[in-house]
Amino acid sequence: MSTINTGNNLPCESPKDGESASLKSFEGGCVSIIVFGASGDLAKKKTFPALFNLFRQGFLPGSQVQIFGYARTPLTDEGLRDRLRGYLKPAKSDLSKDPSSVVKAFLDLITYVHGNYDTEEGYLKLEQSIVEHEELKSGEEGPTKRLFYLALPPSVYPAVSQMIKKCCMNKRGWTRVVVEKPFGKDLASSEELSGQLGQLFTEEQIYRIDHYLGKEIVQNLLVMRFANRFFLPLWNRDNIDNVQIVFKEDFGTEGRGGYFDEYGIIRDIIQNHLLQVLCLVAMEKPVSLSPEHIRDEKVKVLRAIEPIKDDEVVLGQYDGYLNDPTVPKGSTTPTFATIVLRIHNERWDGVPFIMKAGKALDSRKAEIRVQFKDVPGDIYRCQKQGRNEFVMRLQPSEAMYMKLTVKQPGLEMSATQSELDLSYRQRYQDIVIPEAYERLLLDTIRGDQQHFVRRDELRAAWEIFTPLLHRIDRGEFKSLIYPEGSRGPPEADQLTERVGYVRTHGYIWIPPSLKAEL
Template structure:
């Protein structure tokens, strides 16, 4: 197997918020790794833009430190890091004023390269940046902007944000980035479904009993307390990350692997989601770590709000009202300070119509598990005879394709989600980016759920740190004679 690296055309990438945490941890190290592989052409430039006053040389030094710290220990051959740093420039910019914009305009003028602008800043600055890019002549028809979530905090603000960006850029120029969609396994969802005759005929309510989507984190809110307490698990995770995973699992086959064809099918799934009944929702807040409340406090202490009713855990039972999935429940679960860090999608198939082995053989189901993290891979549970004499005893064994093992060749490289998505921006491929109407449809489904529990005055249920969440989430599954898969 040979890993093919296809170079992109020369480009200029401007990172607004270029001194921020995302730029240091993900964007700059990711670009450097693409440079090492030869995918990023030597003519390309990376331009940091932020309020801090510093020279290009000082910014290059900052970038070098970030690459050494977050680049995965890779510095390529001697001289490659220096060659990458030579492609880096810096401009001090006032996002809401005029300072630095003429300098950036001169730097970008007449290069003939692809121009991409990464808005690694608060959403409140998106409109200011877009307006100035246009007024200084940098928002031409070929320019592209990348915007990070949150894409609003409800339907009204999402529409306002979309309308603001639409004043200066067309939809085909706007790349709403969700790093979950850049994960290798997430993209493999489509390959597994639509590239294998084995699965697609079974991918419907006739054969699938239910589907579970779990994104669990062992960490608490950390330094994001102020932001998180205004968002909660629904806004921070379900409305975007889990919603996108659900869409990829549930959507109809697109006519072709084309950005709008794929996103059209995802949009249909969101619009087919039924309202969620209150008894199909469980919200929770984590408690302090026993014996270590000082270092690992409870949620309310961590966010500095002793009366907070924001959820750090959310479990839901959802239904999709269409022919393919009528009657098949989708269980979504996400939480902080859980027992194990894990992101997994499990397709649980129905029992065989009739067991020829009798009751003593027990109940056995095929489960297709798609692990997004930490050990990316796909496992299919298959029922076989237990080895040895003594009759027909059945056991379940996994057919396991852990990517780190199956694809651990010197010529196959694991690519970080941000690396892949940034290169897609340069290529002009929007397949893995959310469209404006998709974002608004997600909020249109989410808002009534949030408004409902606020109107009912519900308080999240407490759960132990490093557990599987509130007992009520287990009870919700037991009522359906099902159980959460262990994360």
């Protein structure tokens, strides 16, 4: 019998007779999902579309779920629904039905409450509205569940959390609070925010969301590493020369420079997204698939990372950054960074982990590139062809492929580079890869914290980067200007070459979907 993963690592039986695949997630009462900042960009572009996709796939049964939007903007229920309608896209599988009816059924679940974030009045109205729906769906004494999603700036987390604690805590079941990054700007501000939330909620109630942990390829990392025999003996300093974790965008701030300039590329991307990926690449095998056992191993990796060396940092700023009217004049905030991290333990001693992130570069992609050492005693003299690499492409065109040297077809004995390729669009044509927010919201409802950031994990991450960030803020590191559409400052390539990365020239991986078009 086929199984469905419910997020707690124990399979459940497939649903029968049209039964929703999510019934086990909703045993024991209805679920109320409350989205704070409901009128903002994050909510309408990410949170509500993710909830809609879960709904249309049967993971949020309308008979057991009610969704509430809360914000300061004066709107009616229908006003919020009108704002969201254009962002809810039915899938191809919905086209056999009336697509508009699927959207309408979801929007009918949404109730809007208008109120301030720092006064009780709005929260009391919200509490009354939640209770009314809970009694309607679970009766006056049945169990209930409440998920509060803070699609808000971190500056208002403390005020909103205090009001939730005071006015809206669930008395008949669990309460869970999802908070979005950034979690502070350095170690001190992060610890202050964590302390404020920790006084109000237990660690089991707090879900710090990093959407990179919900990406399909990132979620495949542990399966690839620990379920395949041929990776186990190779995944160490004896065989791997270096690891690159790369995030590239081919566009700049595009009017969002005010927000970005406050944080910069290291806080925005490297300290959270890429560092989370590094932990999964480098961690030891956990005792079990329990979320706490996995997060324990991630923390061990973070605590083994050595202080960052000055000569293993290159910062850059693209030449059009200051032309963005939302960017402060004369800003020195980096839009590009290449940083080498080194893990001081038995498995990784001597292996550089190269973290690279930037805006306005030559391409858009995020990937993990594991480069193996040269073949000893290479009788084919193939080093000029490039090294073996295992690449996991996170976005776009999700894929995993192995670069290796093979014989060029023909009568001559000449070698060339090729790949063993698992491209998701080709291999899984009938499967829709879920968005990260869909997966993480469902995990929250199921109570699976594996893909969320624990407090000690957050602290360890900030301890690595805070000294460097403070020095950058004081102007002790200079951002090098690089042209838009380039690879970034040439000094970054020089750094990666110096620490051991060997770039393959003349070889480009092309996703099979693009090959077909060509």
